[in-house]
Amino acid sequence: MTDLGPEDEYLDLEVGNVANGGFCVARHEGRVVFVRHALPGERVRALVTDRTKNFLRADAVEILTPSADRVTPPCPFAGPGRCGGCDWQHASLPAQRALKAAVVAEQLERLAGITRAVVVEEVPYPVEDAEFAPGPGLGWRTRVQFAVSDGAVGLRRHRSHDVEPIDECLIAHPGVELMGIERHRWSGASSVEGIVSSSTGDRLVVVRERGRKRARVPRLEVPVRLVRGKPEPGKSLPYVREEVSGRMFQVSGSGFWQVHPGAAQLLSDAVMAALEPKPGEIALDLYCGVGLFTAGLAERVGREGLVVGIESDGQAVRDAKFNLRDLPNVAIERGPVEEVLGDLEFGRADGSDRSQNKRTSGHRGGTRVRGGADVVVLDPPRSGAGQAVVDRLATLVGRKIAYVSCDPATLARDLAYFSERGWTLETLRAFDAFPMTQHVECLATLVRG
Structure with missing residues (x-):
């Protein structure tokens, strides 16, 4: 929070539309105010928390005219100046999705x-998990990174390094x-991440230490596997196992995996339905992580097809190779996507030469492909794919692209790049994989023309 001077400043505001980032937009004397803890149509009294040259930020601390939504x-730690982990706990679940x-x-x-009408779909809990959930929209987060301040565990306040101590997180998986x-002290730690597999019940705790001081790890209520400090490159780490479509995926340490118990299966099914991979086709899985989409693609293109996964994180690459070791039609390449795409040897992208669509010796991990790629799925980090990757894919892929994104802004930016290069948005689905927060998972399917 910016220093506002000797007296806090309060504004009475008429709240307008929602904005990206968990805010609603209001105006005060012609100036834009981004208001948290408000809903469209409300009249609120708001405390200014930050000033910039072009706009203000504020928290709604008193609701003068409430919305019907x-x-x-549900959480006692939610609200102005408190925990910043949830953005929309004050809105009903249907309102959050709207x-x-x-x-x-x-x-x-x-x-x-x-211009596209958008509907955000609910992500259902797996049946075996649903009975243990503490309530609708709660108990879904299987990976929670807690901050530690002077040994006390909590979550950071919004746009702040300050820690809100908590004894329970309601969106955390049971x-x-x-x-x-949260019920123990972690002296010497800067953060503690709790990870559980909703498929197997595997549990993992990742402790980051403050400086060179060795953190004290307390005895927890249940047995866990422990990762302490920054892992050494190439070192094997404790892992959890996740199951999707009957296949087990090993995910080591803090490696990426969808945090909602139902999201990995739902997204895998949705991507396969969008791309409709055919036997003998060549597919790319960019930012492939531990191989979730790679596995689904490989099973559908069959032994005569080929799937190339690209991932920059070394531990994820090792996990992917282990997870997909029984699939001879899979090649996993390590490196930045834009660089590996440039190193892979592709022939014509119009599909005219399909006679040698095989993996042979080549650059990096040894993948050379003739005839281009038929389909591609990309699931980049929040920063998106970017222009260099879009430029390469626009000429490389022949039939369909499935773009999975957790950030609407970078997704829209990249869709504009694709449009300039002759690709059209065919379908768009959105999923509420992060209830109570501003975040939403999207799947955009693109075709040529």
């Missing part, structure tokens, strides 16, 4: 010139809460 936040849909639609229209991380 307003509810009492707000996220409005954000996705606005970003598409503003950044990509695409398997994370079972460890009791």
